[in-house]
Amino acid sequence: AQTVTQSQPEMSVQEAETVTLSCTYDTSENNYYLFWYKQPPSRQMILVIRQEAYKQQNATENRFSVNFQKAAKSFSLKISDSQLGDTAMYFCAFMRGNTPLVFGKGTRLSVIA
């Protein structure tokens, strides 16, 4: 069974600074997808970024980028120029093909003015 581990329950960052959230996963599969979801206080789950395992190039979405290390089974999220609106829970998730998402336990990020 796949597992996803987020080792940082809480983090904080100053506004405009850069922060990196860690995620590791365990799988014997070669083809899969990895995701970062954001959950603000509104509780809505918002997809931030996704990465296909067969792609070597790291995904980027504006201020969000990932460092995908397939051999190390690591998938960290970097948030540049942090904004107050980035304050949220962040979940790392794994999916193999068309199967249910497996989530990590989350990292609570606070952006401080």
Place this chain on the structure above:
Amino acid sequence: NAGVTQTPKFQVLKTGQSMTLQCAQDMNHEYMSWYRQDPGMGLRLIHYSVGAGITDQGEVPNGYNVSRSTTEDFPLRLLSAAPSQTSVYFCASSYSRASGRDTDTQYFGPGTRLTVL
């Protein structure tokens, strides 16, 4: 499109009561699933369905029942509510691999906060 809708948004039950959490999507997605979110636990899969008439258990299925009679709807039934079922419940949907469409993006509903006293 309304996307994925869930009702109710909030619910308080007494131990032993039964109820159904509703989930509907208007995107013609074959794949639907239910998760529960508890503090410090992330989201855990309860049940999922790959199409009408087909359901399967996830990580934490005990105490919950599902059926999928239509593509659009995937209700979650609590048969006899217990305080351990106090949680936030999320429904999600996506295309299936057989559709040939983008299958790796799941769309989430807004969640239902359930309290069992």
